[in-house]
Amino acid sequence: MALKGRLEDFGITQLLNLINLARKTGTLYLQGPEKNAYLCFHEGKLIYAVMDDAEDSFTAILQQSGVFTADQVRMIEANMPGKTDREIAQVLITSGRLQQQKVVKSMKEHILNLVYQVFSWNSGTFRFEPSKLPVQGKITVPIALExxxxxxxxxxxxxxxxxxxxxxxxxxxxxxxxxxxxxxxxxxxxxxxxxxxxxxxxxxxxxxxxxxxxxxxxxxxxxxxxxxxxxxxxIKPPRPKAAPGVTRPTRAGAAAAKRAEMRRPAVKRGIVQKLIHRIREL
Amino acid sequence: MQTLKIVITGPFSSGKTELIQSVSEIDVVSTDRKITRDAERIKSQTTVAMDFGRITIDEELILYLFGTPGQKRFDFMWEILSEGMLGFIVMVDSTRPETFREARRILDTFRSYSPVPYIVAANKQDLEDAWPPEDLRIVLRVEPEVKVVPCVATDKESVKQVLLELLYSILEVMDQEEEEE
Structure with a gap:
C-alpha cells in the first residue's frame, strides 16, 4: 500500500518521523517545486538518496568530496567500464587506493546534503513505495533518521x-x-x-x-x-481512566475534572453489555 | 426511559454521516447543507449542526449517535454535543493526509472536554490510497492503549465493529477501575 499525499499537507519532517518510528523499508519518491528526488530507507534508516540534477555515480561523489581529482576519476572510469559503484569501490579498497572510512564519509555527506535540500520543499507531492529499493550496485550507508x-x-x-x-x-x-x-x-x-x-x-x-x-x-x-x-x-493531560459515570479527579486540574464529572452519565457495566449485545445483533 | 450518547467526530468529509447512516434504525436526522465554494470539490453536502441517529437497545434504553459538524467554523457545537457522552469516535479519512493535522486537533479538543474512552476509526480502508491504521497511529500520536480501528463507513458490518471496539474499550476501563478498587 503506497502512502501518497501533498507536501503542503504532510511535510518532510513528518514523513521521516513516520518512516523512522514505523521502521519502514522502501523508497520515498518526491516531486518538489522544481526538482524530483527519491530517498531509500531500510528498516527506518536512510540508506540512499538521488536528486534529479545531482550526480550520483560513486566516483563523481568522491571527486566532489575531494578524495579524487577529475583526472583520477577519468582514469578509474576508463579502467573499469561497466562496473557498478559497489564493484569499483571494492577494487579500489582492496588495492589500497581508497580507505573504506572515506567511502562511508563521502557517501554519507552526499546523501545528507540531498536530504537537507529536500527539507526546504514546502510544496509538491510524495509517494512511499514499501519494499521497493532501487539501489542495486549502489553503495548504501545506513543513517539514523533522528x-x-x-x-x-x-x-x-x-x-x-x-x-x-x-x-x-x-x-x-x-x-x-x-x-x-x-x-x-x-x-x-x-x-x-x-x-x-x-x-x-x-x-x-x-x-x-x-x-x-x-x-x-x-x-x-x-x-x-x-x-x-x-x-x-x-506531558498531556492524563488519559481517561474513568468509566462513564464514575468520578475520577485528574491531575489536569480540579476544575476540568469537576466539569467532566458533571457531564458523564451514570452507566453500569450491565448497560454497556446490553449495548454490545444489541449492536452485534444489528 | 434511559438514553445514552456516543459522539462521532472528525474532520470535514471524514465519513461521520455515512457511519451513522449505516447503523441507525431511523433515517438520520441530518442538517446537511449544499456546499458552495472550495469544499464543493470534495462532496456536495456537509453537516452544519449535527447528525443524529438512533439504535433502540430495549424498551427502556436508547443509544443515540451524534455526528459533529466537520467544518471548523462550527466547532462551537462540539462542546455542546460532547455533554454526557458515553465515549467518542474520531473518524479519519485514511486517504487524505491533508486532514490528519485537523484530526489530531479534534482528538485533543475532545479529550479535553471529557475524560471518556475513545477510539480512532481509520475510514475508507477499502480504497487503494488508504494509509494503514498503524501509520495513522504514529501520525496522529495516538497512545498505544487507544485503538485505531480500520473502517469502511458505508459498510454496516465494519461500522458495527467500530462501535463494538469503543464499547469494549469502555468495559476495559471499567475492569481496570475495578482492579484498582
Missing amino acids: NVIMEGSRRLKEWERLQDELPDLDVSLKFAERPTTPLRDINLSVEEWRVISFINPRNTIRQIAQNNNMDELQIRKIVYSLLQAGIVEI
Whole structure:
C-alpha cells in the first residue's frame, strides 16, 4: 500500500518521523517545486538518496568530496567500464587506493546534503513505495533518521507550521520513556542542551524559554526538533481512566475534572453489555 | 426511559454521516447543507449542526449517535454535543493526509472536554490510497492503549465493529477501575 499525499499537507519532517518510528523499508519518491528526488530507507534508516540534477555515480561523489581529482576519476572510469559503484569501490579498497572510512564519509555527506535540500520543499507531492529499493550496485550507508530530523528541523524556517505543531507553550516536557536513540549518540547544539537541562514536568516550555532568554520562535524550533527526534514528549493531560459515570479527579486540574464529572452519565457495566449485545445483533 | 450518547467526530468529509447512516434504525436526522465554494470539490453536502441517529437497545434504553459538524467554523457545537457522552469516535479519512493535522486537533479538543474512552476509526480502508491504521497511529500520536480501528463507513458490518471496539474499550476501563478498587 503506497502512502501518497501533498507536501503542503504532510511535510518532510513528518514523513521521516513516520518512516523512522514505523521502521519502514522502501523508497520515498518526491516531486518538489522544481526538482524530483527519491530517498531509500531500510528498516527506518536512510540508506540512499538521488536528486534529479545531482550526480550520483560513486566516483563523481568522491571527486566532489575531494578524495579524487577529475583526472583520477577519468582514469578509474576508463579502467573499469561497466562496473557498478559497489564493484569499483571494492577494487579500489582492496588495492589500497581508497580507505573504506572515506567511502562511508563521502557517501554519507552526499546523501545528507540531498536530504537537507529536500527539507526546504514546502510544496509538491510524495509517494512511499514499501519494499521497493532501487539501489542495486549502489553503495548504501545506513543513517539514523533522528539526527537527520534534528538537523533538518534546525533548517526548517516555517514559523506557521511550528506554531501549528506546537500551539501551546504552557505545557511541560518529559524525556521519552523509550527513546529510539540514546541521548549520548545524538548531536545536540548548545541551545538544545540548555533546553534539555531544564526539562522537568514542573517547567513549562514557556518557562524554559524565559530561563534561557529565548524567544518563542527559538524555543518552538528546538522543542519541535526534540519532539520529532523522539527525545522528549509533551506531558498531556492524563488519559481517561474513568468509566462513564464514575468520578475520577485528574491531575489536569480540579476544575476540568469537576466539569467532566458533571457531564458523564451514570452507566453500569450491565448497560454497556446490553449495548454490545444489541449492536452485534444489528 | 434511559438514553445514552456516543459522539462521532472528525474532520470535514471524514465519513461521520455515512457511519451513522449505516447503523441507525431511523433515517438520520441530518442538517446537511449544499456546499458552495472550495469544499464543493470534495462532496456536495456537509453537516452544519449535527447528525443524529438512533439504535433502540430495549424498551427502556436508547443509544443515540451524534455526528459533529466537520467544518471548523462550527466547532462551537462540539462542546455542546460532547455533554454526557458515553465515549467518542474520531473518524479519519485514511486517504487524505491533508486532514490528519485537523484530526489530531479534534482528538485533543475532545479529550479535553471529557475524560471518556475513545477510539480512532481509520475510514475508507477499502480504497487503494488508504494509509494503514498503524501509520495513522504514529501520525496522529495516538497512545498505544487507544485503538485505531480500520473502517469502511458505508459498510454496516465494519461500522458495527467500530462501535463494538469503543464499547469494549469502555468495559476495559471499567475492569481496570475495578482492579484498582
